[in-house]
Amino acid sequence: MKPRRCTLPGARVENSPKFADRMRDISSWREGDFRSLSTRAKKKYYRRKSAIEDYFTSNISIDEITLRKHISSERLLQLAEQCLMQAEDGSPWGFRALMPGVNVIDYAAQPAAEAPSSGISGEDTQNLNHETKSDHAVNPPAPEVAAPASPDEDKDYDTAKRLAIKRSQQSFQHDAGIPETPPTPALQVEGEEPAESGEPAAELDEPTAKLEPLSREEEEQVEATAELDEPTVKLEPLSRDQAAVSEEAALAANLATPGDVEESGEVEHVTAGQDGDEATVEPVQIPLENDETLTEPASSADSTEDERVTVPTDAQDAITEVERILVEEKGEARTALSARDGRGEGAKETLPVAYAPTHLAPLSMPVYIRRTALDGKRAVAIHRRLVHKRWMRDEQVHTKKRRSLQIVSFAILAACILFGLVPVGAGVAAYGAYNNISGIAHDGINHLLKVKSLLPVSKSDPTAALNEKNLTQAQVEFKAAQSDFIQLQQLVDRTDVQAAITQFAPQYSNKLGMGQKLVQVALDVSRMGDELCGVALIGANIIHGSPLSSGSTKPVISAADVAAIDGSMVHALYYIDDIQQQMSQVSIKDIPVSDSQKKQLVSVMNLLPTAQDTIIQAQGMVGLVAWLLGIGHQRRFLVQTMDRAELRPGGGFTGQYGILQIQDGRMSPFNLTDVTLIDYAENGTAIGRNAPPGYSWMNFGNWGIRDSNLSGDFPTTARMTMQLFQDEGGGPVDGDIAFTPALISHILNVIGPIKVPGYNETITPQNLEDRLHYYQQDFSAIAREKQISGNYSHAGRKAFTSTLGKLLLDRVRHATIKQLIAIVKGAIKDIQSRDLEIYFTNPAAETWLADHGYSGSIDTFTKQDGFMVVQANISISKASQYVHTTEQDNVTLDAQGGATHNLTITLDYQQKGSVYGFDTYADYIRVYAPRNAQLTGGDGFDTGKPLCSPGPIRTSPALGNTGTIVLTGxxxxxxxxxxxxxxxxxxxxxxxMRGGLNTPWVIDSLGPPTELNSDLPGRAMWGGLTETPKNCISTISLSWYVPHAVQKVYGQPSYTILVQKQSGLSPTIGLTIDASAVNGLKSFSFKGDINADRTFNLRPPPRKK
Structure with missing residues (x-):
């Protein structure tokens, strides 16, 4: 037999079952998919989950859980049972049953006769039934111990299961109160079966004293005596319910003794459900003075649910304690309001809530002693009446004093509650507002963190972030973050929120000011990210739209896209400036993030100036790129190939050309054509045309595009070439692009070898130039390619080159993004080495190239000392591939800061293979130096003064004959x-023989340079012709002086020299600098090949601290 526990009225019945019975292993329970839930629904889900975890995995009582998690015990047990139900997949519902609005169905096959009990132990059910049936039926629960219903409970929870308390409809009209004694509540024994519905749960005790009835004479005497001074009580007819209550009141008055004044409660009318354990609770009316009542809702389920904020556990405990105190004080106030002595005028009497009918004790009339003498009896009656009357007067006075005391006490208590509740409530509201701010902020930050995962930054693959799907999703996240931060900004800028937090939560007031600035920063980041994602989407469309493909006419980029990009950059600069301004007022060490995140934030802030400069530079590029891509207007660029085997000032002989046409980012079909077709087959303007003044050394005659590469300064060469192209009928062009075979070799390194069909050739970076020369110079190869191509004209010797160009371009069009990026990187290096040279007629575009060192121009040497050697092979041969150039410059610095240069140029011509053309290597050499440079000497140049000339034939006389012929010359x-x-x-x-003239070379003496006037303004230049027989070495020397070459930097001497290289040539540079005469500088030497312009700096060593 189970032990029973005795529960006194008003005591709380422990709801918790045995801990061992409810413990469950919930580690395998599946989580609910809450990603689509609102922030409010997520909070409700986490509160339920925390309560269920405490229920199944801890020894905390149910009452403790309900108080902490703000959830009723009935709801907690219901959720626990639902979690253990079997889902459709055969596993427990688990945490999925806690999702707001989910319909939990038990798919387990159970016997019809058994009640589900999988999730709740037997003692849980017993305790619950005991509480709802037995305890409520006999002893109404006191307000201070009842678990408060959570205001955040689900709206789908069945409110019909809650008790409703109805106000009694009876009213009494009397002149004097009738003292009442409430019925003695019966003891409740735990474990006993509750009373059945309709039967009283407890009965009042019958009176133990049996009084004898009065005789008729005595009754008449008493009645007569009572009619003397008794006040008349007028009562209205009562209804059946009122009559029952009136009988109960009469019973209480009969059992009461003078001076006993007990409080009575209001009768609760209970509508029992079918099972007898469910009841509907209606609002409770609390009587006040002058028939006013206070109405308390039985449940908050019908009221509008306010927005709630999840607070930390310690804050929840504090709020729960405050609520418990307030409930106790409210219960005491209600008792004070309803407590009356039963005699006050207009008082409303209430009885304790009862859940079962109670039998009333029979009314017993007072028994009087029968006396034989009428006077004695009358005297006794009069005495009793007088005593009663005096007692009534005293009681009335006492009642009035008590009522006054009660009114004063109620006023004081109400004031205490008011002054205590308002600060507590305001403080809780302020704390809740702060947590609401924190929650919204974290939501916005989470959106930004998602962007970080969507757009990875990879140094090996810069286009990893240019994924159209990821960019679109990132834009969605930026918009969501922007919405959160706008809401947060509106919240933190509200004056009432600021005042509440400052007054009731001052520990957060400092953080609020910092939070306002951080919110603005986050809003700037979100807006800037949204716009830049749009720009990135345009870039992704350009990259993935195959701009090199000629099979489509769809524009890759439009004018609207360009305007959007330009606007985004303007906005980005504003956002960056605002971020810097806001963060300047924030101390990063006070931001509530980890140390590693603080370091990241500092590094990002340090990068903002660089990002700002980059955007400013990019702003200038928007218009240039739009111009280059032909937005709104077609662009035409002349493209030339340069053969460095026949070295020319600009890089090599330009034997082929093509026209690159671009409109709206889309490139038209492109092919290469033999240059002779335009030089000789068009309008014939090249016939008889000579080179411009200053370039008289190019004296081949019929000067055309093929020989227009005259200057080592590519902009100068490009302008001459474009003018010739237009004069010869090619039309105007917007720029000139020239490249050597080195560019093609670097592209082949990326895309791989190319097989040329019909020729049985596989072209690699290593054999590219050899195969090109073979099919252009070997007569048998030329005949073969003419046969394969079917072109027997002069242009047939370039058929192999044209076919290879088409195959190369097709491979580039189908290259991957990663390969295209590698090609672009290689092209930038080729620009620096002058193997790719570009000139644009757009002044802004050309200025950008010059500012970044990509123009291919010759420096003016105004910022530092320097020189450049430019060679031109005018021997009409492909011998340059066998000539190696060495430039040795010995510089001596003097005490006055001047620099003396002794430059020696060595041409080592070793003909290791066949040469297309003439053997002698005729090279016109020019050396460019600073404008103020002073030539002091030179040697190795053809002076134009013959050492000899073919003389007449003379006969040497001899004895006896006519003489011997002696050759002179x-x-x-x-x-x-x-x-x-x-x-x-x-x-x-x-x-x-001399090429082009078909005459023997004149043997001239060698000496200083013959050309002393520069073809380029702002530079000094010395030059002349040199001749080098095959397998010979020519040495050319120059000396000059540059004043003020040593400069002062921060008061210290500094010397800088720039050595520029020519396109199509990789010379060996030898440089020695003797700085012994300059205090603070050390001598320097260098020797090696250079593939790009090279700067050498001499600075004093840093001073020791």
């Missing part, structure tokens, strides 16, 4: 040369 110079500037180790100094 220059034959002696075929085996030696009277200058060390020309050295032929094999002894063959013969120059042979």
């Amino acid at each position: 220059c034959g002696q110079y075929n085996s030696f040369f009277p200058s060390n500037a020309r050295n032929c180790p094999d002894g063959n100094y013969s120059l042979g």
Whole structure:
């Protein structure tokens, strides 16, 4: 037999079952999918989940859980049972049953006769039934111990299961109160079966004293005596219910003794459900003075649910304690309001709530002692009446004093509650507002963190972030974050919220000011990210839209896109400036983030100036890129190939050309054409045309595009070439693009070898130039390619080159994004090495190239010392591939800051293979130096003064005959040369025939440069012609002085020299600087090949601290 526990009225019945019976392993329970829930629904889900975890995994009582989690015990047990129900997949519903609005169905097959009890132990059910049936039926629960219903409970919870308390409809009209004694509540024994519905749960005790009835004479005497001074009580007819209550009141008056004044409660009318354990609770009317009542709702389920904020556990405990105190005080106030002595005028009497009918004790009339003498009896009656009357007067006075005391006490209590509740409520509201702010902020930050995962930054793959799907999702996240931060900004800017937090939560007031600035920063980041994602989407469309493809006419980029990009950059600059301004007023060390996040934030802030400069530079590029891509207007660019085997000032002989047309980012079909077709087959303007003044050394005649590469300054060469192209019928162009085979080799390194069908050739970076020369110079190869191509004209010798160009371009069009990026990176290096040279007619575009060192121009050497050697192969041969150039410059710095240069140029011509053209290497060399440079000497240049000339045939007289013919002239110079500037180790100094003139080379003496006037303004230049027989070495020397070459930097001497290289050439540079005469500088030396312009700096060592 189970032990029973005795529960006194008003005591709380422990709801918690045995801990061992409710413990469950919930580690395998599945989580609910709450991603689509609102913030409010998520909070409700987490509150339920926390309560269920405490219920199944801890020894905390149910009452403790309900108080902490703000959830009723009935709802808690219901949720626990639902979690253990079997879902459709065969596993427990688990945490999925806690999702707001989910319909939990038990798919487990259960017997019809058994009640579900999987989630709640037997003792849970017993305790619950005991509480709802037995305890409520006999002893109404006191307000201070009842678990408060959570205001955040689900709206779908069945409110019909809650008790409703109805106000009694009876009213009494009397002149004097009738004292009442409430019925003695019966003891409740736990474990006993509750009373059945309709039967009384407890009965009042019958009176133990049996009084004898009065005789008729005595009754008449008493009645007569009572009619003397008794006040008349007028009562209205009562209804059946009122009559029952009136009988109960009469019973209480009969049992009461003078001076006993007990409080009575209001009768609760209970409508029992079918099972007898459910009842509907209606609002409770609390009587006040002058028939006024206070109405308390039985449940908050019908009221509008306010927005709630989840607070930390310690805050929840504090709020729960405040609520408990307020409930106790409210219960005491209600008792004070309803407590009366039963005699006050207009008082409303209430009885304790009862859930079962109660039998009333029978009314017993007072028994009087029968007396024989009428006077004695009358005297006794009068005495009793007088005593009663005096007692009544005293009681009335006492009642009035008590009522006054009660009114004063109620006023004081109400004031205490008011002054205590308002600050507490305001403080809780302020704390809740702060937590609401924090929640919204974290939501916005979470959206920004998602963007970080969607757009990874990869140094190996810069286009990893240009994924259209990820960019679109990132834009959604930025918009969501922007919405959160706008809401947050409106909230933190409200004066009432600021005042509440400052007054009731001062510990958060400092953080509020910092939070306002951080919210603005987050809003700037969200807005800027949204716009930049739009720009990135345009970029992704350009990259993935195959701009090199000629099979589509759809524009890759429009004018509207360009305007959007430009606007986004303007806005980005504003956002960055605002971020810097806001963050300047925030101390990063006070931001509530981890140390690592603070370091990241500092690094990001340090990058903002760089980002600002980059955007400013990009702003200037928007218009240029739009111009280059032909937005709204087609662009035409002349493209030329340069053969560095026949070195020219701009890089090489330009034997082929093509026209690159671009409109709205889409490129038209492109192919290469033999340059002779426009030089000779068009309008014939090249016939008889000479080179411009200053370039008289180019004296081949019929000067055309093929020979227009005259200047080492590519902008100068490009302008001459474009003018010739237009004059010869090619039309106007917007720029000139020239490249050497080195660019093609670098592209092949990225896309791989190319197989040329029909020729049985596989072209690699290593054999590219050899195969090109073979099919252009070998007669048998030329005949073969003419046969394969079917082109037997002069242009047929370039058929192989044209076919290879088409195959190369097709491979580039189908290259991956990663390959295209590698090609672009290689092209930038080729621009620096001058193997790719670009000129634009747009001044802004050309200025941008010059500012970044991509223009291919010759420096003016105004900011530092320097020089550049420019060579031009005018021997009409492909011999440059066998000539190696060495430039040795010995610089001596003097005490006055001047620099003396002694430059030696060595041309080592070793003909290791066949040469297309003439053997002698004729090279016109020019050296450019600072404008103020002063030439002091030179050697190795053709002076134009012959050492000899073919003389007449003379006969040497001899005895007895006519003499011997003696040849006179220059034959002696075929085996030696009277200058060390020309050295032929094999002894063959013969120059042979001169190309283009078909005459023998004139053997001239060597000396200083013959050209002293620069073809480029702002620079000094010295130059002249040199001739080098095959397998010989020519040495050219120059000396000059540059004043004020040493400059002062921060009061310290500094010397800088720039050595520029020519396109199509990789010379070996030897540089020695003697700085012994300059205090603070150390001498320097260098030797090596250079593939780009090279700067050498001499600065004093840093001072020791």
